[in-house]
Amino acid sequence: MQVLIVGGAGFLGANLVRRCLQEPDVRVTVVDSLDPRFMSRRESLPDVPERIQFLQGDLLSETDISAAVVDQDVIFDCAGQTSHPVSMDQPYLDLQLNCLGSLRLLEAVRHHNPTASVVFTSSSTVVGPAVSRAVDEDHPERPRDVYSANKGVAEKYFAIYHEKYGLRTVSLRLPNLFGPYGKPDARFGFINYFIGLARSGRPIQVFGEGRQTRNVMYVEDAAEVLWRVAGDARLFGSTYFATSDDHRSITEIAEAVDECFAGGGVEHVAWSAGREQIEVGNVSLSSARLREISGWRPRFDLRSGLERMRDVLEP
Ligand SMILES: NC(=O)c1ccc[n+]([C@@H]2O[C@H](COP(=O)([O-])OP(=O)(O)OC[C@H]3O[C@@H](n4cnc5c(N)ncnc54)[C@H](O)[C@@H]3O)[C@@H](O)[C@H]2O)c1
Incomplete structure (x- = not known):
């Protein structure tokens, strides 16, 4: 079986490559631009040239992407601009990558x-x-930043191409992911940023009291559910929440990360204006619909995910 992962050198992509390679008959093609703004590295891919083909290419290039999709059985779209604050500073960049891409x-x-x-x-x-x-999935959409708005638009494209052209598309709404190959950068997922701070012995700074809760999921669970839905025709044409049952406050997450990686403690600091504007408050997500149809359940919670990550990074 041939699998294409666009954006496969990124955080989620690099973990998804590893999940796909657990299947003995799978060969993976990765297309990634390695655009320095997104800090992905080819080295995050496993070194098995007989099973992975890497193409440095651009999702926005019709030539690159048309050539890459030929003969693939399964295609994962993991490419894009993935920072909420960057989408506010550079909305056209986000539009290009997340909608046009x-x-x-x-x-x-x-x-x-x-x-x-x-x-x-x-x-x-x-x-x-x-x-x-x-x-x-019936909840109204009132996104608070350009990235989230554009992801919502792209979901509709995937549903339309199923409806209109019969393509076998499915969209998964993923929560805050953490795990190996994440970017220790505040502009991207905050848990990986916290982990980067703790691993280098620095304190984790939490805005305000950090009581707002987030749904957190270990990246191997995300990779697993992506793999599963690709082969489940009952799901095509729709969008599903693929989230965990773990809703934790920002402070709880910071403390768990600090403890697991023996970091430099947790500090509370004043909100920065840009962050406060795009803050969504407490959100309790349900992936019951996807679970009922597919039988998928996440394996890890926050603590077991952090421990698993520590074992992967420091075997
Ligand atoms: N990380 C999370 O917590 C999270 C949560 C929800 C949804 N997602 C979604 O998962 C997907 C992957 O996110 P991620 O965290 O791995 O991000 P990432 O930034 O680590 O990976 C994105 C990859 O896309 C590549 N890319 C960017 N522009 C490209 C282009 N024009 N052509 C080819 N490749 C290009 C980048 O080089 C990068 O390797 C994204 O669609 C994101 O919206 C991620």
């Missing part, structure tokens, strides 16, 4: 490989602040 991929699949399964990695932040106790 997804359309390019869909057009390439439509014209060159319409029977492939195509899985889109969306974000739980598409919904914005919660207006009901549990947030599921």
Whole structure:
């Protein structure tokens, strides 16, 4: 079986490559631009040239992406601009990568490989602040930043291409992920940033009291659910929350990270204006719909995920 992972040198992509390679008959092609702004490195991919083909290419290039989709059985779209604050500072960059990029991929699949399964990695932040106790797929979308708005638009493209052209598409809304190959940079996922601070013995700074809760998921669970949905025709044409049951306050997360990686403690600091504007407050996500259809359940919680990550990084 041939699998294409666009954005496969990134955090989620590098973990998904490893999940795919657990299947003995799978060969993976990775297309990634290695754009320095996104800090991904080719070295994050496992060194098994007989099973991985790496192509440095651009999702925005019709030529690159059309060539890459040919003969693939499964295609994962893990590429894009993934920082909420960057999307506010550079909205056109976000639009290009997260909307135009997804359309390019869909057009390439439509014209060159319409029977492939195509899985889109969306974000739980598409919904914005919660207006009901549990947030599921029927919750209204009121995203608070350009990244989340554009991910919501791209989900619709994937659904439209299923409906209109019969493509085998599915979108998963993922929560805050953490794990190996994450970027220890404040602009990207905050848990990986906290982990980077703790691993280098520095204190973790939490804005305000840090009582707002987040759904957190270990990246191997995300890779597992992506792999599973690609082969499940019952899911095609729709968008699902693929989230964990673990809703933790920012302070709890910081303390767990600090403890697991023997960091330099947790400090509380004043909010920065840009962050406060895009803060969504408490959101309690439900992935009941996806779980009922697919049977998928996450294996890790915050603590076991952190411990697993420590074992992977420091065997
Ligand atoms: N990390 C999370 O917590 C999280 C949560 C929800 C959703 N997601 C989604 O998962 C996907 C992967 O996120 P990630 O955390 O791995 O991000 P990442 O930044 O680590 O990976 C994205 C990859 O895309 C590549 N890329 C960017 N522009 C490209 C282009 N034009 N052509 C080819 N490659 C390009 C980058 O080089 C990078 O390797 C994204 O769609 C993101 O929105 C991530």
